[in-house]
Amino acid sequence: xxxxxxxxxxxxxxxxxxxxxxxxxxxxxxxxxxxxxxxxxxxxxxxxxxxxxxxxxxxxxxxxxxxxxxxxxxxxxxxxxxxxxxxxxxxxxxxxxxxxxxxxxxxxxxxxxxxxxxxxxxxxxxxxxxxxxxxxxxxxxxxxxxxxxxxxxxxxxxxxxxxxxxxxxxxxxxxxxxxxxxxxxxxxxxxxxxxxxxxxxxxxxxxxxxxxxxxxxxxxxxxxxxxxxxxxxxxxxxxxxxxxxxxxxxxxxxxxxxxxxxxxxxxxxxxxxxxxxxxxxxxxxxxxxxx
Amino acid sequence: xxxxxxxxxxxxxxxxxxxxxxxxxxxxxxxxxxxxxxxxxxxxxxxxxxxxxxxxxxxxxxxxxxxxxxxxxxxxxxxx
Numbered sequence: 172x173x174x175x176x177x178x179x180x181x182x183x184x185x186x187x188x189x190x191x192x193x194x195x196x197x198x199x200x201x202x203x204x205x206x207x208x209x210x211x212x213x214x215x216x217x218x219x220x221x222x223x224x225x226x227x228x229x230x231x232x233x234x235x236x237x238x239x240x241x242x243x244x245x246x247x248x249x250x251x252x253x254x255x256x257x258x259x260x261x262x263x264x265x266x267x268x269x270x271x272x273x274x275x276x277x278x279x280x281x282x283x284x285x286x287x288x289x290x291x292x293x294x295x296x297x298x299x300x301x302x303x304x305x306x307x308x309x310x311x312x313x314x315x316x317x318x319x320x321x322x323x324x325x326x327x328x329x330x331x332x333x334x335x336x337x338x339x340x341x342x343x344x345x346x347x348x349x350x351x352x353x354x355x356x357x358x359x360x361x362x363x364x365x366x367x368x369x370x371x372x373x374x375x376x377x378x379x380x381x382x383x384x385x386x387x388x389x390x391x392x393x394x395x396x397x398x399x400x401x402x403x404x405x406x407x408x409x410x411x412x413x414x415x416x417x418x419x420x421x422x423x424x425x426x427x428x429x430x431x432x433x434x435x436x437x438x439x440x441x442x443x444x445x446x447x448x449x450x451x452x453x454x455x456x457x458x459x460x461x462x
Numbered sequence: 463x464x465x466x467x468x469x470x471x472x473x474x475x476x477x478x479x480x481x482x483x484x485x486x487x488x489x490x491x492x493x494x495x496x497x498x499x500x501x502x503x504x505x506x507x508x509x510x511x512x513x514x515x516x517x518x519x520x521x522x523x524x525x526x527x528x529x530x531x532x533x534x535x536x537x538x539x540x541x542x
Contacts, residue, residue: 215487215491215492218491219483219486219487219491222482222483222486223463223483225463225464226464233464234464234465235464235465235466235467236463236464236465236466237466237467237468237471237475237511238478238482238504238507238508238511239511239524239528240508241482241504243495248495248496250486250490250495253528255467255515255520255524257467284520284523284524284527286524286527286528286531288531291490293490293491293492293493293495294493301531303527303530303531305523305524305526305527306523308527308530424483424484424487428463428480431463
C-alpha cells in the first residue's frame with residue numbers, strides 16, 4: 172500500500188494508543204489505523220476464540236455468520252476460511268445521507284455484508300485475517316487486517332526456574348491495521364447521485380444540500396467519524412475476544428457454547444431474531460443502537 | 463454459534479460448526495492437519511447455503527468481493 176508521506180493526525184491517550192495516519196492524494200483518501208495488543212493466552216486458544224467469537228456480549232451488531240469456503244492448502248497445510256458476516260450497518264447517519272440510495276447497506280435496511288478471510292498456520296503459530304465491506308466499495312472501502320502471532324519468549328527461563336509446562340506464560344500478539352479508501356474526491360459520488368436522480372427519484376432538496384458540500388467537508392466528516400468509530404470497534408472486538416477466551420479457559424468449547432445460549436436468551440434473540448430472519452427482513456433492528 | 467443468513471441452513475450449520483470446532487481444537491491445531499472429519503457435513507451445509515445465496519442474489523457480490531480480496535493479497539505480498 173503506497174502512503175505518500177503520511178502525517179500523524181491524531182493520537183489517543185490510553186495505555187495502548189492507536190496510531191492514525193492520514194494521507195490525501197488527488198485520487199483517493201486513504202486513512203490508516205494501527206493498533207497492537209497482546210493476549211495472555213496461547214495461540215491455539217486465541218485462534219479458536221477467533222472462530223468462536225460470535226455471538227458475544229460485545230458483538231450484538233453481528234446478525235449472522237456463514238462459512239462460504241474452507242480448505243487446507245495441500246502445500247503449506249494452512250487452513251483458509253472465507254466467511255460472510257451480516258452486520259447492522261456501521262455507516263453513520265451523516266455519511267449515509269451523502270450516499271446514493273441503497274448504498275449504505277443492503278436495500279437501505281441498515282445492514283451490511285462483510286467478507287472475512289482467514290489463514291492459519293498452526294506450525295508457525297500465526298493467523299492472518301482480513302475483513303472488508305462488500306457493498307458501496309466504490310464510495311468507501313474499509314479493510315481491516317489482523318496478524319496474530321504466537322509469542323514464545325520467556326519459556327526457556329521459566330523452564331529453568333523449574334516451573335511445569337502448564338504454568339508457562341503463553342502469549343499471543345495481534346497487530347491490527349485498518350485502511351479507509353474513499354473516492355469522494357473524484358467526483359464519482361456526484362455522478363452517482365445525478366444518475367439516481369435521473370431515474371426519477373425525488374431528491375431535489377438533498378441534491379441542493381449535497382452540491383453545497385465541499386469535498387474537503389466530506390473528507391473531514393469521514394476522517395473524524397472513521398477514526399473514532401474504528402478505535403471503538405477495535406477495542407470492542409478485543410473485549411469480545413477476551414470474554415470468549417475467559418469462557419474457553421473456564422469451560423472449554425462447551426462452556427463457550429452454553430454461555431452463548433445464555434446470552435441469547437438474556438437478549439431475547441432467540442425469539443425476535445429468529446422471527447425476523449424467518450420473515451427475511453430485519454428492519455426491526457435498525458433503531459436498536461449497539462453503542 | 464451465530465445464526466446462518468439462511469434460516470433453513472441453521473440446523474446443518476450448527477452440526478458443521480460443532481464438528482469444525484472439535485476438529486480444529488483437537489486435531490488441526492495440534493498438528494494433525496491431514497484429517498478431514500467434517501468434510502461431509504460441510505458439503506451439505508455449503509450446498510444449502512449456496513442455494514440460499516443465489517436465491518437472495520448475494521452470490522455475484524460475493525464473487526466480486528472475493529476477487530478484490532485476493533487482489534489486495536497479491537498487492538500485499540508484492541510489497542513485502
